[in-house]
Amino acid sequence: MKDNEKKLSDFIDCLNNEKKPDMETDSxxxxxxxxxxxxxKSLKEPIMPNHDFPNKIIQNLKNEQVAPRKxxxxxxxxxxxxxxxxxxxxxxxxxxxxxxTVHIVNAMEKSFKKIEAxxxxxxxxSKSESGEDQVQTVIDVWVDQHDNYYLEVLEGSYKGLxxxxxxxxxxxxxxxxxxxxxxxxxTETYExxxxxxxxxxxxxxxxxxxxxxxxxxxxRDTYVLEVTPKGGLTxxxxxxxxxxxxxxxxxxxYNAIQYTTMYKEISIEDAIPERLLAIDTSKGFxxxxxxxxxxxxxxxxxxxxxxxxxxxxxxxxxxxxEQIAADSGSSPWKLDPIYVAQVFVSLQISPEGIVGExxxxxxxxxxxxxxxxxxxxxxxxxxxxxxxxxLEKLIxxxxxxxxxxxxxxx
Amino acid sequence: MNGExxxxxxxxxKHTWKPLYxxxxxxxxxxxxxxxxxxxxxxxxLGYPKFKEIEPNKCIAFFKTVAxxxxxxxxxxxxxxxxxxxxxxxxxxxxxxxxxxxxxxEQLLIKSSxxxxxxxxxxxxxxxxxxxxxxxxxANLLGKSEGNIRxxxxxxxxxxxxxxxxxxxx
Numbered sequence: 001m002k003d004n005e006k007k008l009s010d011f012i013d014c015l016n017n018e019k020k021p022d023m024e025t026d027s028x029x030x031x032x033x034x035x036x037x038x039x040x041k042s043l044k045e046p047i048m049p050n051h052d053f054p055n056k057i058i059q060n061l062k063n064e065q066v067a068p069r070k071x072x073x074x075x076x077x078x079x080x081x082x083x084x085x086x087x088x089x090x091x092x093x094x095x096x097x098x099x100x101t102v103h104i105v106n107a108m109e110k111s112f113k114k115i116e117a118x119x120x121x122x123x124x125x126s127k128s129e130s131g132e133d134q135v136q137t138v139i140d141v142w143v144d145q146h147d148n149y150y151l152e153v154l155e156g157s158y159k160g161l162x163x164x165x166x167x168x169x170x171x172x173x174x175x176x177x178x179x180x181x182x183x184x185x186x187t188e189t190y191e192x193x194x195x196x197x198x199x200x201x202x203x204x205x206x207x208x209x210x211x212x213x214x215x216x217x218x219x220r221d222t223y224v225l226e227v228t229p230k231g232g233l234t235x236x237x238x239x240x241x242x243x244x245x246x247x248x249x250x251x252x253x254y255n256a257i258q259y260t261t262m263y264k265e266i267s268i269e270d271a272i273p274e275r276l277l278a279i280d281t282s283k284g285f286x287x288x289x290x291x292x293x294x295x296x297x298x299x300x301x302x303x304x305x306x307x308x309x310x311x312x313x314x315x316x317x318x319x320x321x322e323q324i325a326a327d328s329g330s331s332p333w334k335l336d337p338i339y340v341a342q343v344f345v346s347l348q349i350s351p352e353g354i355v356g357e358x359x360x361x362x363x364x365x366x367x368x369x370x371x372x373x374x375x376x377x378x379x380x381x382x383x384x385x386x387x388x389x390x391l392e393k394l395i396x397x398x399x400x401x402x403x404x405x406x407x408x409x410x
Numbered sequence: 411m412n413g414e415x416x417x418x419x420x421x422x423x424k425h426t427w428k429p430l431y432x433x434x435x436x437x438x439x440x441x442x443x444x445x446x447x448x449x450x451x452x453x454x455x456l457g458y459p460k461f462k463e464i465e466p467n468k469c470i471a472f473f474k475t476v477a478x479x480x481x482x483x484x485x486x487x488x489x490x491x492x493x494x495x496x497x498x499x500x501x502x503x504x505x506x507x508x509x510x511x512x513x514x515x516e517q518l519l520i521k522s523s524x525x526x527x528x529x530x531x532x533x534x535x536x537x538x539x540x541x542x543x544x545x546x547x548x549a550n551l552l553g554k555s556e557g558n559i560r561x562x563x564x565x566x567x568x569x570x571x572x573x574x575x576x577x578x579x580x
Binding site for chain 2: 004006016017020021023032033035037038039040046047049317318321352
């Protein structure tokens with residue numbers, strides 16, 4: 001019995017690690033339990049292979065054709081030889097679609113620097129796994145090089161909402177008092193989505209970029225790029241061949257939803273019209289403290305050197321999964337170091353789980369250091385003997401990176 | 411194989427690999443085996459002499475059927491000595507093509523099966539399989555020993571097997 005318990009546990013570990021499990025057993029009961037474990041795991045989204053997987057398949061089929069049959073023993077599909085062949089194939093393809101990705105990234109940066117401002121109509125669509133499309137929002141977007149922007153929601157649940165930023169402060173003209181300062185389902189009210197500068201930065205900092213196709217969208221010729229960010233899911237980006245600017249972005253399918261963000265229209269402008277940036281508080285404009293701003297606040301104070309008394313062991317696989325979840329809009333609190341610390345300290349007090357209110361209040365935690373990558377939170381609460389919590393952005397070191405507790409003091 | 415033929419194989423793969431991969435993954439639930447079986451499915455299917463007679467809109471159904479047979483054969487043999495599918499025997503296409511509604515219904519039944527577990531067992535399954543925690547992490551989170559977690563997960567899956575059998579899932 002104990003042996004079967006271990007075998008079942010090992011089987012689950014293999015599935016969790018996306019490895020082929022050892023299923024060798026004479027026990028019919030155990031075989032049945034393997035099947036049950038698989039069924040439970042099927043509630044999760046599948047882990048998709050690397051973007052070059054279809055190329056590997058094709059290359060292997062080609063190799064199959066040329067390899068003498070008797071030389072083939074056990075089929076080891078993803079071996080060193082295949083990798084080399086796939087690299088060659090990709091290299092050949094990339095030469096064919098000249099210019100190279102490096103050239104495109106440079107061209108994107110150069111082109112963007114020349115732009116004073118741009119105006120576009122941005123459409124965000126979601127697609128379910130069954131292929132059902134739904135327009136989430138349409139936004140009128142004006143952005144300039146001085147970090148000013150004007151966003152007006154034209155369609156969607158926040159229709160009429162206007163957001164204006166002068167690069168430091170943000171004002172909103174709400175459609176409803178309750179809309180402001182709540183964490184919305186969709187991002188248009190607290191984060192400017194598909195900011196070209198940010199998209200170009202993301203491509204520049206990506207772990208991997210590959211030109212996979214050429215396509216015409218909205219009457220424009222584009223390069224299709226597959227971008228794999230550091231610690232995130234691969235997404236697709238369409239770059240206008242003429243302007244070298246991103247036009248469309250398609251996220252990976254996650255939690256059975258895929259988002260497509262696209263500029264249906266875009267034009268280069270000299271400036272944002274002044275009337276759009278005018279803040280008229282008598283009309284209801286309010287300065288807002290958007291959650292995202294709070295997250296990236298940089299605080300440098302004299303704190304002890306980074307030397308926690310206790311180190312918290314981190315499972316990077318779980319963190320990667322959490323980052324992916326946060327990227328797709330789940331668990332936005334993971335982007336807030338104070339909230340992450342609050343959950344951590346609360347769980348130290350109540351390891352069996354938190355029921356009702358947190359034993360440590362958000363207000364009892366003070367952010368004393370935040371350089372954007374590392375943060376220290378001071379705990380001012382008598383219920384716990386934890387005095388400081390140390391956090392780091394382990395997966396991605398920008399404003400989209402999640403915070404992880406790596407240590408604490410008592 | 412000349413260039414023209416290879417181009418068509420390329421097209422077939424590029425247009426069908428995603429649904430095929432997802433179908434196989436749904437069955438085997440790990441990336442390594444899925445990639446392996448996807449590759450093997452193409453090799454066997456495209457090597458089938460009558461493959462060209464299959465209508466393009468039925469290609470994916472054919473691939474899924476071949477994949478399902480490879481999976482069954484592997485699990486039956488349960489060894490690493492490869493598979494031996496008689497490709498001719500699997501045409502015409504079997505009912506391997508579960509549509510999304512079938513999968514959704516099955517998932518609803520699985521969720522409802524999970525809800526019938528007691529709290530401890532449900533929590534262990536959630537942490538171990540749905541959240542992917544290791545035995546030691548699960549033990550820490552639940553304040554139990556690792557041995558206890560293994561026993562709990564074994565019993566939970568046994569209970570689930572009984573529930574699923576009643577619900578026609580197994």
